[in-house]
Amino acid sequence: MKLVFAGTPQAAVPALRALIDSSRHEVAAVVTRPDAPAGRGRRLVRSPVGALADEHGIEVLTPQRVRDPEFLARLTEIGPDCCPVVAYGALLPQRALDIPRHGWVNLHFSLLPAWRGAAPVQAAVRAGDEITGASTFRIVRELDAGPVFGVITEAIKPRDTAGELLDRLAVSGAGLLVSTLDGIEDGTLRAVDQPAEGISYAGKVTVDDARVDFTEPAFAVDRLVRAVTPDPGAWTEFRGERLKLGPVEPVSGERLAAGEIRVERRQVLVGTATDPVRLGQVQAQGKKQMAATDWARGSRIAPGERVR
Template sequence: MRVVFAGTPEVAVPALDAIADSGHDLVGVVTRPDAPAGRGRRLTPSPVAQRAEELGIPVLKPVHPRDPDFQEALRALEPDCCPVVAYGALLPQSALDIPPRGWVNLHFSVLPSWRGAAPVQHALWAGDEVTGATTFRIVKELDAGPTFGIMTERIRPDDTAGDLLERLAEGGAGLLVATLDGIEDGSLEARPQPAEGVSFAPKITVDDARIDWTRPAVAIDRQVRACTPAPGAWTTYDGERLKLGPLTLTDLPVPAGRLEVGKTRVLVGTGTHAVLLGDVKAHGRKQMPAADWARGLRLESGAMLGEA
Protein backbone atom coordinates (compact mmCIF):
# COMPACT_ATOMS: atom_id res chain seq x y z
CA MET A 1 0.00 0.00 0.00
CA ARG A 2 0.95 3.63 -0.39
CA VAL A 3 1.15 4.98 3.16
CA VAL A 4 1.76 8.35 4.81
CA PHE A 5 2.99 8.06 8.40
CA ALA A 6 1.95 10.57 11.07
CA GLY A 7 3.89 10.96 14.33
CA THR A 8 5.97 13.42 16.30
CA PRO A 9 8.03 12.33 19.36
CA GLU A 10 10.91 9.89 19.74
CA VAL A 11 8.51 7.09 20.70
CA ALA A 12 7.10 7.16 17.15
CA VAL A 13 10.47 6.67 15.43
CA PRO A 14 10.62 2.83 15.78
CA ALA A 15 7.29 2.56 13.94
CA LEU A 16 8.49 4.95 11.23
CA ASP A 17 11.62 2.83 10.74
CA ALA A 18 9.62 -0.42 10.69
CA ILE A 19 7.26 0.92 8.01
CA ALA A 20 10.18 2.26 5.96
CA ASP A 21 11.72 -1.24 6.07
CA SER A 22 8.44 -2.98 5.21
CA GLY A 23 6.96 -3.86 1.86
CA HIS A 24 4.69 -0.80 1.95
CA ASP A 25 5.45 2.30 -0.06
CA LEU A 26 6.13 5.11 2.43
CA VAL A 27 5.44 8.23 0.37
CA GLY A 28 5.30 10.91 3.07
CA VAL A 29 5.39 11.81 6.74
CA VAL A 30 3.14 14.17 8.72
CA THR A 31 4.44 15.69 11.95
CA ARG A 32 3.98 18.70 14.19
CA PRO A 33 5.68 22.00 13.26
CA ASP A 34 9.20 22.75 14.49
CA ALA A 35 9.16 23.78 18.15
CA PRO A 36 11.53 25.64 20.51
CA ALA A 37 13.94 23.28 22.26
CA GLY A 38 17.06 23.38 24.40
CA ARG A 39 18.58 26.19 26.39
CA GLY A 40 18.64 28.51 23.38
CA ARG A 41 14.98 27.72 22.54
CA ARG A 42 15.84 27.33 18.88
CA LEU A 43 13.17 26.01 16.53
CA THR A 44 13.92 22.30 16.17
CA PRO A 45 12.29 19.64 13.97
CA SER A 46 10.49 16.82 15.76
CA PRO A 47 12.32 13.49 16.16
CA VAL A 48 10.04 12.03 13.48
CA ALA A 49 10.81 14.91 11.10
CA GLN A 50 14.54 14.47 11.66
CA ARG A 51 14.37 10.73 10.98
CA ALA A 52 12.17 11.20 7.90
CA GLU A 53 14.65 13.69 6.46
CA GLU A 54 17.47 11.17 7.03
CA LEU A 55 15.40 8.60 5.12
CA GLY A 56 14.72 11.08 2.31
CA ILE A 57 10.96 11.03 2.80
CA PRO A 58 8.86 14.17 2.13
CA VAL A 59 7.65 15.80 5.36
CA LEU A 60 4.45 17.81 5.91
CA LYS A 61 4.28 20.04 9.02
CA PRO A 62 0.79 21.58 9.16
CA VAL A 63 -0.04 23.97 11.99
CA HIS A 64 -3.32 22.07 12.13
CA PRO A 65 -4.47 19.14 9.97
CA ARG A 66 -7.65 21.02 9.08
CA ASP A 67 -5.57 23.43 6.95
CA PRO A 68 -6.80 23.19 3.33
CA ASP A 69 -3.26 23.44 1.94
CA PHE A 70 -2.16 20.48 4.05
CA GLN A 71 -5.14 18.39 3.04
CA GLU A 72 -4.49 19.17 -0.61
CA ALA A 73 -0.84 18.15 -0.22
CA LEU A 74 -1.86 14.93 1.55
CA ARG A 75 -4.42 14.16 -1.14
CA ALA A 76 -1.73 14.65 -3.81
CA LEU A 77 0.36 11.89 -2.18
CA GLU A 78 -2.54 9.49 -2.81
CA PRO A 79 -2.14 7.39 0.36
CA ASP A 80 -4.15 4.19 0.68
CA CYS A 81 -3.74 4.30 4.47
CA CYS A 82 -2.20 6.60 7.09
CA PRO A 83 -0.57 4.86 10.09
CA VAL A 84 -0.27 7.05 13.18
CA VAL A 85 1.83 6.99 16.37
CA ALA A 86 1.60 9.88 18.84
CA TYR A 87 1.01 12.55 16.21
CA GLY A 88 -0.35 15.05 18.75
CA ALA A 89 -3.20 16.81 16.92
CA LEU A 90 -6.86 15.98 16.44
CA LEU A 91 -7.72 14.93 12.92
CA PRO A 92 -10.88 16.46 11.41
CA GLN A 93 -13.25 14.29 9.43
CA SER A 94 -12.17 15.98 6.20
CA ALA A 95 -8.63 14.65 6.78
CA LEU A 96 -9.84 11.25 7.99
CA ASP A 97 -11.73 10.82 4.73
CA ILE A 98 -8.68 11.23 2.47
CA PRO A 99 -7.07 7.74 2.61
CA PRO A 100 -9.60 5.11 1.42
CA ARG A 101 -8.42 2.61 4.06
CA GLY A 102 -8.43 5.17 6.84
CA TRP A 103 -5.99 6.29 9.51
CA VAL A 104 -4.69 3.45 11.71
CA ASN A 105 -3.42 4.42 15.14
CA LEU A 106 -0.98 2.56 17.38
CA HIS A 107 -2.10 3.29 20.94
CA PHE A 108 -0.08 2.21 23.97
CA SER A 109 -2.75 0.40 25.98
CA VAL A 110 -5.07 -2.56 25.59
CA LEU A 111 -8.19 -0.72 24.52
CA PRO A 112 -10.77 0.15 25.75
CA SER A 113 -8.58 0.70 28.84
CA TRP A 114 -6.71 3.99 29.13
CA ARG A 115 -7.97 6.01 26.19
CA GLY A 116 -6.20 9.36 26.01
CA ALA A 117 -2.85 11.09 26.01
CA ALA A 118 -1.02 9.26 28.83
CA PRO A 119 -1.99 5.56 28.82
CA VAL A 120 1.39 4.22 29.95
CA GLN A 121 1.64 6.65 32.86
CA HIS A 122 -1.87 5.86 34.07
CA ALA A 123 -1.34 2.10 33.82
CA LEU A 124 1.73 2.41 36.06
CA TRP A 125 0.03 4.79 38.49
CA ALA A 126 -2.97 2.47 38.82
CA GLY A 127 -0.75 -0.52 39.58
CA ASP A 128 -1.74 -2.54 36.50
CA GLU A 129 0.22 -5.75 36.11
CA VAL A 130 -0.15 -5.96 32.33
CA THR A 131 -0.55 -3.36 29.60
CA GLY A 132 0.11 -3.42 25.88
CA ALA A 133 -0.62 -1.73 22.57
CA THR A 134 -3.58 -1.71 20.21
CA THR A 135 -4.01 -0.79 16.56
CA PHE A 136 -7.35 0.74 15.64
CA ARG A 137 -9.06 2.82 12.99
CA ILE A 138 -9.31 6.46 14.03
CA VAL A 139 -12.82 7.87 14.37
CA LYS A 140 -14.04 11.19 15.71
CA GLU A 141 -14.51 9.91 19.28
CA LEU A 142 -11.28 9.74 21.33
CA ASP A 143 -9.50 6.38 20.86
CA ALA A 144 -12.85 4.66 20.35
CA GLY A 145 -12.47 3.25 16.84
CA PRO A 146 -12.69 -0.43 15.93
CA THR A 147 -9.54 -2.42 16.67
CA PHE A 148 -7.33 -4.55 14.42
CA GLY A 149 -4.75 -6.12 16.74
CA ILE A 150 -3.19 -6.07 20.19
CA MET A 151 0.03 -6.99 21.94
CA THR A 152 0.53 -7.32 25.68
CA GLU A 153 3.48 -6.43 27.91
CA ARG A 154 3.99 -7.30 31.57
CA ILE A 155 4.76 -4.30 33.78
CA ARG A 156 7.93 -4.86 35.82
CA PRO A 157 8.14 -3.77 39.46
CA ASP A 158 10.82 -1.16 38.73
CA ASP A 159 9.44 0.13 35.40
CA THR A 160 9.26 3.85 34.83
CA ALA A 161 6.97 5.29 32.18
CA GLY A 162 10.03 5.82 30.02
CA ASP A 163 11.17 2.20 30.35
CA LEU A 164 7.75 0.77 29.59
CA LEU A 165 7.05 3.12 26.70
CA GLU A 166 10.37 2.21 25.08
CA ARG A 167 9.44 -1.50 25.09
CA LEU A 168 5.93 -0.81 23.81
CA ALA A 169 7.27 1.41 21.04
CA GLU A 170 9.57 -1.36 19.78
CA GLY A 171 6.97 -4.12 20.05
CA GLY A 172 4.19 -1.90 18.76
CA ALA A 173 6.16 -1.06 15.62
CA GLY A 174 5.91 -4.69 14.54
CA LEU A 175 2.22 -4.77 15.42
CA LEU A 176 1.56 -1.70 13.28
CA VAL A 177 3.33 -3.19 10.24
CA ALA A 178 1.46 -6.48 10.71
CA THR A 179 -1.78 -4.51 10.85
CA LEU A 180 -0.98 -2.74 7.58
CA ASP A 181 -0.15 -6.11 6.03
CA GLY A 182 -3.47 -7.54 7.18
CA ILE A 183 -5.43 -4.56 5.91
CA GLU A 184 -3.74 -4.85 2.51
CA ASP A 185 -4.34 -8.59 2.03
CA GLY A 186 -7.80 -8.56 3.60
CA SER A 187 -6.94 -10.94 6.47
CA LEU A 188 -7.72 -8.34 9.16
CA GLU A 189 -11.15 -6.93 9.91
CA ALA A 190 -11.66 -4.14 12.43
CA ARG A 191 -13.86 -5.08 15.39
CA PRO A 192 -15.79 -2.68 17.65
CA GLN A 193 -14.30 -2.08 21.08
CA PRO A 194 -16.15 -3.58 24.06
CA ALA A 195 -18.61 -1.21 25.72
CA GLU A 196 -17.37 -2.27 29.16
CA GLY A 197 -13.96 -1.59 30.67
CA VAL A 198 -13.52 1.91 29.27
CA SER A 199 -11.09 4.11 31.23
CA PHE A 200 -9.40 7.38 30.41
CA ALA A 201 -5.81 8.61 30.63
CA PRO A 202 -5.63 12.40 30.43
CA LYS A 203 -2.29 14.16 30.26
CA ILE A 204 -0.50 14.26 33.62
CA THR A 205 0.25 17.81 34.71
CA VAL A 206 3.04 19.18 36.87
CA ASP A 207 0.51 19.71 39.66
CA ASP A 208 -0.52 16.05 39.41
CA ALA A 209 3.11 15.05 39.90
CA ARG A 210 3.47 16.64 43.36
CA ILE A 211 4.00 14.06 46.11
CA ASP A 212 1.69 13.87 49.13
CA TRP A 213 3.83 12.14 51.75
CA THR A 214 0.81 11.12 53.81
CA ARG A 215 -0.18 8.62 51.11
CA PRO A 216 0.98 4.97 51.28
CA ALA A 217 4.52 4.19 50.17
CA VAL A 218 3.34 1.85 47.40
CA ALA A 219 1.11 4.58 45.92
CA ILE A 220 3.94 7.14 46.03
CA ASP A 221 6.33 4.68 44.36
CA ARG A 222 3.84 4.17 41.51
CA GLN A 223 3.30 7.91 41.15
CA VAL A 224 7.02 8.63 40.90
CA ARG A 225 7.62 5.89 38.33
CA ALA A 226 4.58 7.02 36.31
CA CYS A 227 5.93 10.58 36.21
CA THR A 228 9.46 9.55 35.17
CA PRO A 229 10.85 11.01 32.97
CA ALA A 230 8.02 13.51 32.41
CA PRO A 231 6.63 15.64 33.90
CA GLY A 232 8.83 14.53 36.82
CA ALA A 233 7.62 13.83 40.35
CA TRP A 234 8.44 16.53 42.86
CA THR A 235 8.14 17.75 46.40
CA THR A 236 9.44 20.80 48.25
CA TYR A 237 12.24 21.41 50.69
CA ASP A 238 12.61 24.75 52.41
CA GLY A 239 10.02 26.22 50.06
CA GLU A 240 11.81 25.22 46.85
CA ARG A 241 10.92 22.46 44.43
CA LEU A 242 12.87 19.21 44.57
CA LYS A 243 12.48 16.74 41.70
CA LEU A 244 12.58 13.06 42.54
CA GLY A 245 13.79 10.02 40.65
CA PRO A 246 12.52 6.49 41.33
CA LEU A 247 12.38 5.38 44.96
CA THR A 248 13.03 2.15 46.84
CA LEU A 249 10.45 0.74 49.24
CA THR A 250 11.48 -0.21 52.79
CA ASP A 251 9.73 -1.60 55.86
CA LEU A 252 11.08 1.10 58.18
CA PRO A 253 8.64 3.27 60.16
CA VAL A 254 9.30 7.01 59.69
CA PRO A 255 6.69 9.79 60.10
CA ALA A 256 5.26 11.15 56.84
CA GLY A 257 7.54 13.71 55.18
CA ARG A 258 10.32 13.37 57.75
CA LEU A 259 13.88 12.81 56.50
CA GLU A 260 16.22 10.28 58.09
CA VAL A 261 19.69 11.20 56.88
CA GLY A 262 22.61 8.76 56.90
CA LYS A 263 26.08 8.89 55.36
CA THR A 264 25.10 6.95 52.27
CA ARG A 265 21.29 7.09 52.20
CA VAL A 266 18.31 9.35 52.77
CA LEU A 267 14.95 7.99 53.86
CA VAL A 268 11.65 9.88 53.86
CA GLY A 269 8.53 8.82 55.69
CA THR A 270 5.17 8.19 54.07
CA GLY A 271 1.72 7.28 55.33
CA THR A 272 2.94 3.70 55.77
CA HIS A 273 6.66 2.88 55.57
CA ALA A 274 9.66 4.97 54.63
CA VAL A 275 11.05 5.08 51.11
CA LEU A 276 14.69 5.41 50.13
CA LEU A 277 15.32 8.42 47.91
CA GLY A 278 17.23 7.84 44.68
CA ASP A 279 18.43 10.73 42.55
CA VAL A 280 17.08 14.21 43.26
CA LYS A 281 17.34 17.53 41.46
CA ALA A 282 17.11 20.78 43.39
CA HIS A 283 16.18 24.05 41.69
CA GLY A 284 19.13 25.33 39.66
CA ARG A 285 21.25 22.27 40.44
CA LYS A 286 22.24 19.15 38.55
CA GLN A 287 20.66 15.80 39.29
CA MET A 288 22.56 13.91 42.00
CA PRO A 289 22.17 11.08 44.51
CA ALA A 290 20.04 12.09 47.49
CA ALA A 291 22.91 11.48 49.91
CA ASP A 292 25.10 13.99 48.05
CA TRP A 293 22.26 16.53 48.04
CA ALA A 294 21.75 16.12 51.79
CA ARG A 295 25.47 16.33 52.48
CA GLY A 296 25.77 19.55 50.48
CA LEU A 297 23.00 21.17 52.56
CA ARG A 298 24.28 19.61 55.81
CA LEU A 299 20.84 18.17 56.41
CA GLU A 300 20.14 16.29 59.60
CA SER A 301 17.45 13.80 60.46
CA GLY A 302 14.17 15.48 61.30
CA ALA A 303 14.10 17.87 58.34
CA MET A 304 10.80 17.78 56.47
CA LEU A 305 9.81 17.44 52.83
CA GLY A 306 6.59 18.70 51.34
CA GLU A 307 6.01 21.73 53.49
CA ALA A 308 4.94 24.90 51.67
Protein backbone atom coordinates in the same frame (compact mmCIF):
# COMPACT_ATOMS: atom_id res chain seq x y z
CA MET B 1 0.48 0.34 0.17
CA LYS B 2 1.25 4.01 -0.16
CA LEU B 3 1.35 5.47 3.35
CA VAL B 4 1.42 8.87 4.98
CA PHE B 5 2.75 8.39 8.52
CA ALA B 6 1.68 10.74 11.33
CA GLY B 7 3.70 10.96 14.53
CA THR B 8 5.88 13.27 16.57
CA PRO B 9 7.91 12.02 19.61
CA GLN B 10 10.69 9.49 20.00
CA ALA B 11 8.15 6.78 20.86
CA ALA B 12 6.89 6.95 17.27
CA VAL B 13 10.33 6.54 15.69
CA PRO B 14 10.55 2.69 15.86
CA ALA B 15 7.22 2.40 14.01
CA LEU B 16 8.27 4.82 11.27
CA ARG B 17 11.62 3.07 10.92
CA ALA B 18 9.90 -0.32 10.63
CA LEU B 19 7.61 0.98 7.89
CA ILE B 20 10.50 2.56 5.99
CA ASP B 21 12.33 -0.80 6.16
CA SER B 22 9.23 -2.74 5.08
CA SER B 23 9.38 -4.11 1.55
CA ARG B 24 5.60 -4.01 1.21
CA HIS B 25 4.85 -0.38 2.01
CA GLU B 26 5.95 3.02 0.71
CA VAL B 27 6.10 5.93 3.15
CA ALA B 28 5.28 8.76 0.76
CA ALA B 29 5.22 11.52 3.40
CA VAL B 30 5.27 12.16 7.13
CA VAL B 31 2.97 14.43 9.12
CA THR B 32 4.44 15.76 12.36
CA ARG B 33 4.02 18.67 14.74
CA PRO B 34 5.73 21.94 13.72
CA ASP B 35 9.35 22.54 14.71
CA ALA B 36 9.52 23.70 18.33
CA PRO B 37 12.07 25.76 20.31
CA ALA B 38 14.41 23.72 22.48
CA GLY B 39 17.61 24.10 24.50
CA ARG B 40 19.12 27.21 26.02
CA GLY B 41 19.25 28.98 22.70
CA ARG B 42 15.59 28.13 22.02
CA ARG B 43 16.44 27.12 18.46
CA LEU B 44 13.68 25.58 16.40
CA VAL B 45 14.18 21.81 16.39
CA ARG B 46 12.59 19.18 14.17
CA SER B 47 10.55 16.48 15.93
CA PRO B 48 12.20 13.03 16.21
CA VAL B 49 9.81 11.68 13.56
CA GLY B 50 10.50 14.62 11.24
CA ALA B 51 14.25 14.19 11.70
CA LEU B 52 14.10 10.52 10.70
CA ALA B 53 12.02 11.40 7.65
CA ASP B 54 14.60 14.03 6.66
CA GLU B 55 17.36 11.41 6.89
CA HIS B 56 15.50 9.26 4.36
CA GLY B 57 14.49 12.07 2.02
CA ILE B 58 10.79 11.71 2.84
CA GLU B 59 8.50 14.72 2.47
CA VAL B 60 7.63 16.25 5.87
CA LEU B 61 4.32 18.05 6.41
CA THR B 62 4.02 20.26 9.51
CA PRO B 63 0.55 21.84 9.51
CA GLN B 64 -0.29 24.21 12.33
CA ARG B 65 -3.76 22.68 12.23
CA VAL B 66 -4.76 19.45 10.52
CA ARG B 67 -7.88 21.13 9.13
CA ASP B 68 -5.80 23.70 7.19
CA PRO B 69 -6.97 23.64 3.54
CA GLU B 70 -3.39 23.61 2.24
CA PHE B 71 -2.55 20.50 4.23
CA LEU B 72 -5.75 18.67 3.25
CA ALA B 73 -5.14 19.53 -0.40
CA ARG B 74 -1.59 18.17 -0.26
CA LEU B 75 -2.74 15.00 1.49
CA THR B 76 -5.39 14.49 -1.17
CA GLU B 77 -2.77 15.06 -3.86
CA ILE B 78 -0.46 12.41 -2.37
CA GLY B 79 -3.38 9.97 -2.29
CA PRO B 80 -2.33 7.57 0.49
CA ASP B 81 -4.00 4.18 0.77
CA CYS B 82 -3.69 4.36 4.57
CA CYS B 83 -2.35 6.73 7.21
CA PRO B 84 -0.70 5.02 10.21
CA VAL B 85 -0.53 7.17 13.34
CA VAL B 86 1.67 6.93 16.44
CA ALA B 87 1.47 9.71 19.05
CA TYR B 88 0.92 12.50 16.53
CA GLY B 89 -0.46 14.89 19.13
CA ALA B 90 -3.51 16.44 17.42
CA LEU B 91 -7.10 15.43 16.76
CA LEU B 92 -8.00 14.65 13.17
CA PRO B 93 -11.08 16.21 11.51
CA GLN B 94 -13.45 14.05 9.50
CA ARG B 95 -12.27 15.64 6.25
CA ALA B 96 -8.80 14.24 6.90
CA LEU B 97 -10.13 10.87 8.06
CA ASP B 98 -12.02 10.45 4.78
CA ILE B 99 -9.01 10.89 2.47
CA PRO B 100 -7.22 7.48 2.63
CA ARG B 101 -9.34 4.57 1.39
CA HIS B 102 -8.25 2.37 4.31
CA GLY B 103 -8.57 5.18 6.85
CA TRP B 104 -6.16 6.17 9.59
CA VAL B 105 -4.79 3.34 11.74
CA ASN B 106 -3.54 4.29 15.20
CA LEU B 107 -0.97 2.43 17.31
CA HIS B 108 -2.04 3.13 20.90
CA PHE B 109 -0.02 2.02 23.91
CA SER B 110 -2.70 0.27 25.95
CA LEU B 111 -5.06 -2.68 25.75
CA LEU B 112 -8.15 -0.86 24.56
CA PRO B 113 -10.70 0.02 25.81
CA ALA B 114 -8.49 0.50 28.89
CA TRP B 115 -6.63 3.80 29.14
CA ARG B 116 -7.92 5.73 26.17
CA GLY B 117 -6.32 9.15 25.96
CA ALA B 118 -3.01 10.97 25.96
CA ALA B 119 -1.01 9.18 28.66
CA PRO B 120 -1.89 5.46 28.74
CA VAL B 121 1.52 4.22 29.83
CA GLN B 122 1.76 6.66 32.74
CA ALA B 123 -1.76 5.71 33.82
CA ALA B 124 -1.02 1.99 33.77
CA VAL B 125 2.10 2.40 35.93
CA ARG B 126 0.35 4.68 38.42
CA ALA B 127 -2.62 2.31 38.70
CA GLY B 128 -0.34 -0.62 39.48
CA ASP B 129 -1.42 -2.62 36.43
CA GLU B 130 0.55 -5.84 35.97
CA ILE B 131 -0.16 -6.19 32.25
CA THR B 132 -0.48 -3.60 29.53
CA GLY B 133 0.21 -3.64 25.80
CA ALA B 134 -0.50 -1.92 22.52
CA SER B 135 -3.48 -1.88 20.17
CA THR B 136 -3.96 -0.94 16.53
CA PHE B 137 -7.36 0.50 15.66
CA ARG B 138 -9.17 2.51 13.00
CA ILE B 139 -9.52 6.13 14.06
CA VAL B 140 -13.06 7.49 14.39
CA ARG B 141 -14.37 10.81 15.68
CA GLU B 142 -14.69 9.58 19.29
CA LEU B 143 -11.40 9.50 21.22
CA ASP B 144 -9.59 6.14 20.85
CA ALA B 145 -12.93 4.38 20.37
CA GLY B 146 -12.50 2.86 16.92
CA PRO B 147 -12.59 -0.85 16.10
CA VAL B 148 -9.42 -2.79 16.95
CA PHE B 149 -7.30 -4.68 14.43
CA GLY B 150 -4.79 -6.32 16.78
CA VAL B 151 -3.08 -6.26 20.17
CA ILE B 152 0.17 -7.28 21.82
CA THR B 153 0.68 -7.61 25.57
CA GLU B 154 3.56 -6.53 27.79
CA ALA B 155 4.21 -7.29 31.45
CA ILE B 156 4.86 -4.27 33.66
CA LYS B 157 7.93 -4.98 35.76
CA PRO B 158 7.85 -4.02 39.45
CA ARG B 159 10.43 -1.25 39.01
CA ASP B 160 9.44 -0.05 35.54
CA THR B 161 9.27 3.67 34.93
CA ALA B 162 6.85 4.93 32.33
CA GLY B 163 9.80 5.76 30.10
CA GLU B 164 11.24 2.26 30.26
CA LEU B 165 7.89 0.65 29.60
CA LEU B 166 7.15 2.99 26.70
CA ASP B 167 10.51 2.18 25.12
CA ARG B 168 9.63 -1.53 25.06
CA LEU B 169 6.10 -0.92 23.79
CA ALA B 170 7.38 1.37 21.03
CA VAL B 171 9.52 -1.47 19.65
CA SER B 172 6.99 -4.30 19.98
CA GLY B 173 4.20 -2.00 18.83
CA ALA B 174 6.12 -1.19 15.65
CA GLY B 175 5.94 -4.85 14.67
CA LEU B 176 2.23 -4.90 15.44
CA LEU B 177 1.63 -1.86 13.24
CA VAL B 178 3.50 -3.35 10.28
CA SER B 179 1.62 -6.66 10.56
CA THR B 180 -1.68 -4.77 10.83
CA LEU B 181 -0.99 -2.87 7.61
CA ASP B 182 0.07 -6.11 5.93
CA GLY B 183 -3.25 -7.68 6.89
CA ILE B 184 -5.24 -4.67 5.71
CA GLU B 185 -3.47 -4.76 2.35
CA ASP B 186 -4.07 -8.51 2.00
CA GLY B 187 -7.72 -8.17 2.97
CA THR B 188 -7.23 -10.81 5.68
CA LEU B 189 -7.67 -8.53 8.71
CA ARG B 190 -10.94 -7.13 10.01
CA ALA B 191 -11.35 -4.66 12.83
CA VAL B 192 -13.51 -5.66 15.81
CA ASP B 193 -15.58 -3.18 17.80
CA GLN B 194 -14.30 -2.40 21.29
CA PRO B 195 -16.37 -3.76 24.19
CA ALA B 196 -18.60 -1.33 26.03
CA GLU B 197 -17.22 -2.48 29.39
CA GLY B 198 -13.78 -1.77 30.84
CA ILE B 199 -13.39 1.73 29.43
CA SER B 200 -10.96 3.99 31.28
CA TYR B 201 -9.27 7.28 30.41
CA ALA B 202 -5.74 8.58 30.78
CA GLY B 203 -5.57 12.34 30.47
CA LYS B 204 -2.43 14.34 29.82
CA VAL B 205 -0.09 14.44 32.83
CA THR B 206 0.86 17.97 33.89
CA VAL B 207 3.72 19.23 36.05
CA ASP B 208 1.24 19.81 38.88
CA ASP B 209 0.13 16.17 38.61
CA ALA B 210 3.74 15.10 39.17
CA ARG B 211 4.02 16.67 42.62
CA VAL B 212 4.55 13.95 45.23
CA ASP B 213 2.15 13.78 48.16
CA PHE B 214 3.98 12.06 51.01
CA THR B 215 0.75 11.71 53.00
CA GLU B 216 -0.07 8.89 50.57
CA PRO B 217 1.05 5.29 51.27
CA ALA B 218 4.53 4.26 50.16
CA PHE B 219 3.24 2.14 47.27
CA ALA B 220 1.30 5.13 45.88
CA VAL B 221 4.33 7.43 46.15
CA ASP B 222 6.47 4.84 44.38
CA ARG B 223 3.95 4.36 41.55
CA LEU B 224 3.49 8.09 41.01
CA VAL B 225 7.21 8.77 40.78
CA ARG B 226 7.75 5.92 38.32
CA ALA B 227 4.69 6.97 36.32
CA VAL B 228 6.03 10.50 35.71
CA THR B 229 9.65 9.45 35.05
CA PRO B 230 11.13 10.83 32.87
CA ASP B 231 8.33 13.18 31.84
CA PRO B 232 7.24 15.53 33.32
CA GLY B 233 9.35 14.38 36.30
CA ALA B 234 8.38 13.95 39.95
CA TRP B 235 9.04 16.76 42.40
CA THR B 236 8.49 18.04 45.90
CA GLU B 237 9.58 21.11 47.86
CA PHE B 238 12.44 21.39 50.33
CA ARG B 239 13.15 24.65 52.14
CA GLY B 240 10.75 26.42 49.79
CA GLU B 241 12.47 25.32 46.59
CA ARG B 242 11.60 22.62 44.11
CA LEU B 243 13.41 19.30 44.47
CA LYS B 244 13.14 16.88 41.55
CA LEU B 245 12.99 13.19 42.38
CA GLY B 246 14.09 10.13 40.49
CA PRO B 247 12.51 6.75 41.26
CA VAL B 248 12.15 5.93 44.96
CA GLU B 249 11.86 2.55 46.66
CA PRO B 250 9.59 1.58 49.57
CA VAL B 251 11.51 0.04 52.45
CA SER B 252 10.30 -1.63 55.62
CA GLY B 253 11.42 -0.04 58.82
CA GLU B 254 10.60 2.47 61.49
CA ARG B 255 7.74 4.77 60.59
CA LEU B 256 8.51 8.44 59.92
CA ALA B 257 6.11 11.36 59.76
CA ALA B 258 4.87 12.14 56.25
CA GLY B 259 7.64 14.00 54.42
CA GLU B 260 10.12 13.68 57.29
CA ILE B 261 13.70 13.17 56.08
CA ARG B 262 16.05 10.76 57.80
CA VAL B 263 19.68 10.85 56.63
CA GLU B 264 21.61 7.66 57.27
CA ARG B 265 25.12 6.73 56.26
CA ARG B 266 24.16 4.96 53.04
CA GLN B 267 20.61 6.08 52.37
CA VAL B 268 18.13 8.90 52.68
CA LEU B 269 14.61 8.00 53.77
CA VAL B 270 11.40 10.02 53.58
CA GLY B 271 8.27 9.20 55.56
CA THR B 272 4.90 8.42 53.99
CA ALA B 273 1.52 7.35 55.37
CA THR B 274 2.97 3.84 55.72
CA ASP B 275 6.58 2.70 55.34
CA PRO B 276 9.29 5.18 54.35
CA VAL B 277 10.72 5.38 50.83
CA ARG B 278 14.39 5.48 49.93
CA LEU B 279 15.38 8.35 47.67
CA GLY B 280 17.48 7.60 44.61
CA GLN B 281 18.61 10.46 42.38
CA VAL B 282 17.52 14.00 43.22
CA GLN B 283 18.05 17.41 41.67
CA ALA B 284 17.88 20.57 43.71
CA GLN B 285 16.91 23.84 42.06
CA GLY B 286 19.84 25.17 40.01
CA LYS B 287 21.93 22.05 40.65
CA LYS B 288 22.87 18.94 38.73
CA GLN B 289 21.23 15.59 39.40
CA MET B 290 23.02 13.64 42.12
CA ALA B 291 22.66 10.75 44.54
CA ALA B 292 20.35 11.57 47.45
CA THR B 293 23.13 10.85 49.96
CA ASP B 294 25.37 13.48 48.32
CA TRP B 295 22.52 15.98 48.25
CA ALA B 296 21.70 15.39 51.92
CA ARG B 297 25.33 15.70 52.95
CA GLY B 298 25.68 19.04 51.15
CA SER B 299 22.36 20.34 52.46
CA ARG B 300 23.21 19.64 56.13
CA ILE B 301 19.68 18.46 56.84
CA ALA B 302 18.61 18.93 60.45
CA PRO B 303 16.62 16.25 62.32
CA GLY B 304 12.90 16.64 61.69
CA GLU B 305 13.17 18.59 58.44
CA ARG B 306 10.65 17.65 55.80
CA VAL B 307 9.86 17.76 52.13
CA ARG B 308 6.38 19.05 51.36
